[in-house]
Structures are given as structure tokens and as C-alpha cells.
Amino acid sequence: MSYSPAGLDRRGYRRVVGAATIGTFVEVYDLLVYGYFASILAEQFFPRQDATAALLSTFAILALGSIVRPLGAILFGHVGDRFGRRTALVGSVLLMSGSTMAFGLLPTYASVGILAPALLLVCRVLQGLSASGELTGANVLVLEHAPSDRRGRAVAIVNVAGNLGAFTAAAVGFVLARVLSPEQLAAWGWRLAFVIASLIGLVGLYMRTRVLESPAFVALGDKPRRERAPILRALRVAKRRLLVVTVWTAAASLGGYMLVGFLPSYLIRAGRLSPADAFAANGLSVLVLGLSTLLGGYLVDRYPVRRVAIGVLVGTAIAAVPAFLLIVRSGTFAGAVAGQSLLAVFLGASGMLGAVLSMVLFPVPIRFTGTALASNLAVALIGSTAPYVSASLIAATGSPLSPAIYVLVVTAGALLAVVLGLPARQEEPT
Template identity: 85%
Template sequence: MADSPVDLDRRAYRRVVAAATTGTFVEVYDLLIYGYFASVLAEQFFPRQDPTAALLSTFAILALGSVVRPAGAVIFGHVGDRLGRRTALVASVLLMSGSTMALGLLPTYHTVGILAPVLLLVCRVLQGLSASGELTGANVLVFEHAPSDRRGRAVSIVNVAGNVGALTAAATGFALARSLEPEQLATWGWRLAFLVASLIGLVGLYVRTRVLDSPVFVALGDAPKRDSAPIVRTLRTAKRRLLVLTVWTAAASLGGFMLVGFLPSYLIRVGRLSPADAFAANGLSIIVLGLSTMLGGYLVDRYPVRRVAIGVVVGAALAAVPAFLLIVRSGTFAGALIGQSLWAMFLGASGMLGAVLSMVLFPVPIRFTGTALASNLAVALVGSSAPYVSASLIAATGSPVSPAIYVVVVTMAALLAAIVGLPSRSFLRSPGIPHGPADPRTAEI
């Protein structure tokens, strides 16, 4: 008996979700495994005379690797809005897998001297270019395929895949720290974490080549190729919307980068935990992050997006300082886990809402470009520098809680953006949201 059209649609939708989540898992793992091995990489790629300076240099490369993300947003946004969401996603996972494999094979400072950190920076730049189109494209593709009553939950699944990638990175760090001697971890153990990731990326590449493109993008026909460049149309018609999404994503990415890129080293150096306990506590808090992401998706499917956004960002601001105080003053595994989890309860929903807000703010012809540009500007200017700025704040002030104050300031800016920039009664189930007007100028009016 032949499958019904409904069965075929469901099968195609599941294939799209699998393609988006597999690639996002790989991308997030590849990006964040660097943060988990920051202390080891500092020893391998910089002189050992000053451990603090080496760690700061490692975090600086983490930040510099994201400076190119706005340029990558323009490139992948152009591809996604001109040639299709699927084409952009295939290119992003291919670039990420190649650069991650190269990073795992790099010579160290003790072998080639100053060339080692230069090559490390090149790999991070390529990873940054890839990341500029990954999560944006995955969210857009899934959202535009999703049933109208499950759009928030569909986007949350993609973001949870990123959480699982982060959890896997933490688990990998924990397993290697437990099973290897410090000398083994420093000489070759860290390479395994990068090389395995590049192989998993081939799975994501295969799955993505077998999905159909977004139906609402296909419905545009040849119009995207006849119009002016997507970046030109975005800057001409959606500057205010870009600002709103950039400020929101700055706060969300600051929290995310700090949780998974800074806190593992923070737990070791300030929280006085062993590397294995730090990886375990951080990994368990990422489970809370995933649950928060799913809850956020459920809430925006039922309630106005603006109301949910305000509630989430207020909770994140209120939780930041108590979370850091608990980590610092307890100095225990339990305190580290509870402190991180308290904050992660709001961070997951905050990150997921950034993806949802982009669907509300931008119409289909410029959706990929608008989302990618706002998100990557936020990451380049604020998110990716969070580990470096946090470590610098502690060094300058002597206060281990100073990063939390930084978080509160940026989060208050996101609250203002949500209050001023979001429509008060916007529901994701509204029929106009996934399609939007064909002409972005009409959308701006």
C-alpha cells in the first residue's frame, strides 16, 4: 500500500529535523571542545613561562576566531537567501569538519615555535566562518518546515542538539581527563577529541545532502536571484530589527559562551575543583540547559513571544550573581553544579528565543541574512570574547564575581530590546510568520 501524502510529509519533516540536528551537534561540539581543552592548549601552543598569559592568549584566539563571523554571515546569508537553506548548511558542515581535523593535527609551539599559534588561529578562523551559517541555517530550515502549532518546539530541538554537542564535548573532556595521565592528555589525548569530531561531521554532511529545501523558499522561485543582494535589502529595510536581535543575541551568547567556554577553567582555577570534577559539573549543568531550551519552545508555542522573552531575560539577570557566589564560596562539586544549573535554567530558553525572534522579525527573502548577521555580530562583539573578558575582569578587579556583574549589565540591555522592539501580541502559530511578505520592504512598513 502506498504511503499517504501526510505520511510522506511527516517522513520528509523528520528527515529535515535529523539533518539540522546532526549538523548542529557536530558544529557545537567542534566549537566548544576548544574551550574545554583551553588549559591544555595554552601549554601546547604558547610558551610556558607565564601560565596566566598563555591561558589569556588561548582565550584571545577563541575570540579572534569569531571576529570573521559577520563576514561569514554575509557569505552564508547570501547563499542561504539566494541558493537555498540546504546549500548553505552543506557548505558549513563541510568547512567545519575540515578545519577541525586540521586543528587536531597541528604541530605544537615546542615543535615549530611561533608558527603553532598562527596555525591555531587559522583553524579557529575557518571554524568561525563555518559557525556563522550553521545554527542560523538549521533553525531557519526546521522552522520553515514545521507545523504551525509546533514551531517553537521544532526550533528548540535544533538548539537541544547544540546542547547535546556541548554535553558531549564536556563528557569527552571528562573521559580523557579520567582515563589518561596528565602527560598523555597534554601530548596526544587532546588531539583525539578533535579528530573524532571531524569524522562525525561526515555523517552530518551525508544526511544534509538528502533533504529537500524549505518549501517557502522554493515558493519564491527565481525572485531571490533577480533582486538586489540580500545584505543590501536587509540593511535598507530592517536596520531596527537587526538592532533588536543583535542586542538580544549578545546577552544569550554571552551566557552560553561563559557557561561552556569559561566556567570549566573557572571551576578549576577559582572553584578549586579537579579537572574531572569541573568537566562533570559543567556537563550536568548542560543537561539543565537542554531542558530549559525545550521548556522555552513549549512556552512560545502557547504564549506571546514577547511575554516569554521578558520573563526569561529577567530570570537570567536575577540568577547570575547568586550562581557565581555559590560556585566561589562553596568550592565543592555540589556548589558548582547547583550554581551553574541555577543560571542554566534561563540560559537555554534565552538562546532558543533568539532563533524564534529572528523568524518573527524577518521575512523569508532576507531571513537567513538578517538572522545570520544579527547573531554573528552579537557573537563576534560580545559572546566569543566572554571567556577573555571574564578572565581579564577577575585579573583587574581581584573579584571572582566580577563576570556576573558583566552578565547582568548586558542582560538588562536585552530586556530593554525585548520591551521596545517586539510586538506585544505576536504568536508563532500566526499563519503569516513562516511565509512573511515576499517583498521585505512591505514587511518593514
């Protein structure tokens, strides 16, 4: 029985979805593990005289590792739009697995001195390059295989895989914090988390070599190889569309990085929770994130994208300050779960909506490049810097609510971009 535009049966379609999602799982897992173990990494890779400076340096490397993402977006976008979505995805998961394995084997500051943070940065740069093509490529591949009335739910599954990666990272952090002593966790326990991810990535590599290419890309024939570079065409014909997706992704990634990259450490310091309780509270909020993603996919398949997008942004703006108040004022496990879950209700839907925008705004020949460039610019400038900027805002203002104001301002910018730049009617561009 035909199930997708490519004529795949259900088994073939599930294979495409599985191959797309496993890399997204590893990408988010890697990022979250870094955030969860930021305090330990600060101790292991930087001098211990100033704990705050070491933590800020650790978050800075997280952000610096994403500076290369726009460059990676051009690279993987070119491959994806010229040679195929599958080819780009095989390359991204191969690079991701190698850099993650290296991460788990790095020497510490006590062993090699200043070389340790330098090697830490190199691994983050390689991870950033791989990530620049990962989620974009996975979303595009699944969207182009999916029936037109199930695209929202299809891309929601890919994004839920990211949520599952976040939950798994929280679970691994929780288990390691419970099973190992603080000394064991700092000495070698954190390494296990990265080695596990690299092995899963190798499974993803095998799966991606066995899936069919996107039917939309195949339908182009040899046209992609005869036309000018995708990046040049995107900059010439899709400037306004690039801006809309960039601003949207800035808001979505800011909230996402805030939730899973910054709040675990924030819960320990400002929320006064133990590391194990902070991991558990964050993990529960990630479950809410996954449910929100699925709900967002269902809504997009039933209602206009523009209407759903505006509703999600308004909800995020309203929830930002109350969510942080719950975390800070309560100082309890229940308050931490409630505050994070309030944000997660809207953030899950906003993440998957960004992928659907690529179908609405970019034609097939530049879809990979346009989406990758816009989303990775946003992540490099706003999303990945969220932990560092949030910690700096608190240090500068003395207010633990300053990150919430940051979320509110960026969300307002995204709302303006959607209102002015997103068409009311949902039609695939040509």
C-alpha cells in the same frame, strides 16, 4: 499523512530535523572542546613562562576566530537567501569538518615555535566562518518546514542538539581526564576530541545532501535571483529588527559562552575543583540547559514570544550573581552544579528564542541574512569574547564575581531592546 508545510510525512520531517541538528551538534562540540582543553592548549601552543598570559592568549584566539563571523554571515546569508537554505548548510558543514580535522593534527609550539599559535588561529578562523552559517541555517530550515503551532518545539530540538554537543564534549573531556595520565592528555589525548568531531561532521554532510529545500524558499520561485543582494535589502528595510536580534543574541550568547566556554577553567581556578570534577559539573549543568531549551520551545508555542522573552531575561538577571556566589563560595562539586544549573535554567530558553525571533521579525527573502548577520555580530563582539573578557575582569578587579555583573549589564540591555522593539502580536512578516 501530511505533517509540515512542505507536505512531508513524519519520516521526511525527521530527516530534515536530523540533517539540521547534526551540524549544530558538531559546532557546539568543537567550541566546547576548545574551552575544556584551554589550559592544555595554552601549554601546547604558547611559551610556558607565564601560565596566565598563555591562557589569556588561548582565549583571545577563541575570540579572534569569531571576528570573521559577520563576514561569514554575509557570505552564507547570501547563499541561503539566493540559492537555498540546504545549499548553505552543505557548505557550512563541509568547511567545519575540514577545519576541525586540521585542528586535531596541528603541530605544537615545541615543534614549530611561533607558527603553532598562527596555525591555531587559522583553524579557528575557518571554524568561525563555518559556524556563521551553521546554527542560523539549521534553525531557519527547520522553522520553515515546521507547522506554525510547533515552531518553538522544532527549533528547541535543533538547540538541544547543541546542548547534546556540549554534554558530549564534557563527557569526552571527563573520560580522557580519567583514562589518560596528565602527560598523555597533554601530549596527544586532546587531539582525539577534535578528530571524533570531524568524522561526525562528514556524516552530517551526507545527510544534508539528501533533504528537501525549505518550502518557504521554494515558494519564492526565481525571485531571490532577480532582487538586489539580501544584505543590502536587510540593511535598508530591517535596521530596527536587526538591532533587536543583535542585542538579544548578545545576552544569550554571553551567558552560553560563559557557561560552557569559561566556567570549566573558572571551576578549576576559582572553584578549586579537579579537572575531572569540573568537566562533570559542567556536563550536568548542560543537561539542565537542554531541559530548559525544550521547556522554552513548549512555552513559545503556547504563549506570545514577547511575554516569554521578557520572563527569560528577568530570570537571567536575577540568577546571575547568586549563581556565581554558589560556585565561588562553596568550592564544592555540589555548589558548582547548583550555580551553573541556576544559570542554565534561563540560558537554554534564551538560546532557542533567538531563532524564533527570526520568524517574527524577518521576511523570507532576507530571513537567513538578517538572522545570520545579527546573531553573528553579537557572537563576535560579545559571546565569543566572554571567556577572555571574564578572565580579564577577574584579573583587573580581583573579584571572582565580576563576570556575573557583566552578564547582568548585558541582559538588562537585551530586556530594554525586547520591550521597545518586539511587537506584542506574533505575526510572520511579509
